[in-house]
Amino acid sequence: MADTDKSLGEKLMGFFIKEDSSAPQGNSGGAAPAAGQGQSAPASQPVSSYTPPTGGSVAAGPGSIDTKFVDHFAAVLGKANLPGPDYFEFREILRNLSSLGLPEDKQFQAAWASFKAMAGTADPQTLSTAANQYLAALTADRESFLKSVESAIQDRVGGLQAEQKKLQADNEAIGKQIAELQQRLGKNNDRLAQIGGEVVEQSTKINQNRANFEATYTNFTEQIKADVSKIGSYLK
Numbered sequence: 001m002a003d004t005d006k007s008l009g010e011k012l013m014g015f016f017i018k019e020d021s022s023a024p025q026g027n028s029g030g031a032a033p034a035a036g037q038g039q040s041a042p043a044s045q046p047v048s049s050y051t052p053p054t055g056g057s058v059a060a061g062p063g064s065i066d067t068k069f070v071d072h073f074a075a076v077l078g079k080a081n082l083p084g085p086d087y088f089e090f091r092e093i094l095r096n097l098s099s100l101g102l103p104e105d106k107q108f109q110a111a112w113a114s115f116k117a118m119a120g121t122a123d124p125q126t127l128s129t130a131a132n133q134y135l136a137a138l139t140a141d142r143e144s145f146l147k148s149v150e151s152a153i154q155d156r157v158g159g160l161q162a163e164q165k166k167l168q169a170d171n172e173a174i175g176k177q178i179a180e181l182q183q184r185l186g187k188n189n190d191r192l193a194q195i196g197g198e199v200v201e202q203s204t205k206i207n208q209n210r211a212n213f214e215a216t217y218t219n220f221t222e223q224i225k226a227d228v229s230k231i232g233s234y235l236k
Contacts, residue, residue, distance in 0.1 A: 077134055077138070112124060
C-alpha cells in the first residue's frame with residue numbers, strides 16, 4: 001500500500017468500517033456485573049442463599065463492532081502492509097465505485113481496470129495474494145488474542161471461582177453453626193419453660209410445708225401454753 005497524507009490507520013478503518021452515527025459503539029469497558037453481585041442479603045436471612053451457576057462457561061451476547069478493536073486491527077494490518085499499490089488500493093477504488101449503482105461484477109471489473117493502470121500489473125492474482133497475506137496476519141493475531149483470553153479466564157475467572165467456592169463453603173459452615181445454635185436455643189427455651197413450671201411447683205410445695213409446720217407448731221405450743229395456764233390456775 002502506498003503512503004498518503006491520511007494516516008494508514010484511518011485509511012484502513014475507512015476501507016472496512018462505514019461511518020454510522022446511529023450505530024451503537026462497542027463496549028470498551030469492563031464486563032457487566034453478574035447477577036446478585038453488590039446486593040446485600042435480607043436481614044432476616046443471616047445465611048447467604050446464593051447458588052453459583054452450574055457447569056460450563058457463561059455465554060456472551062452477540063458481538064458488535066468495537067472501536068478499540070477497529071484500531072487494533074488497523075495497526076495489525078499496518079504492520080503487515082506491503083509496499084506499493086495492492087489489495088487495499090483496489091478496495092478503496094471499489095468502495096468509491098459503490099455509489100454509482102453498478103452491478104457487483106461491473107464494479108469489480110471497473111475497479112480492476114483502474115487498479116491495473118495504477119499498479120502496472122495485469123495479473124488479478126496479485127490482489128488475492130496480498131489479501132491472503134493480510135488474512136494470515138489477522139488470523140495469527142486472532143489466535144494470539146484467543147490465547148490471551150483463555151489465560152485471562154484462568155487468571156481472573158479462575159481466581160473468582162476459587163473465591164466463590166471458598167465463600168460458599170464458609171456459608172455452609174456458618175449455616176451449620178447457626179442450625180446447631182438454633183437447636184440449642186430451642187432446647188434452652190423448652191427447659192426454661194419447664195423450669196418455670198417447676199419453680200411454681202416447688203415454691204408451692206415449700207410454702208405449703210412451711211404453712212403446715214406453722215400450723216403444727218401452733219397446735220403444739222398452744223396446748224402447752226394452755227396447760228401452763230391451767231397449772232397456774234388450778235394447782236396452788
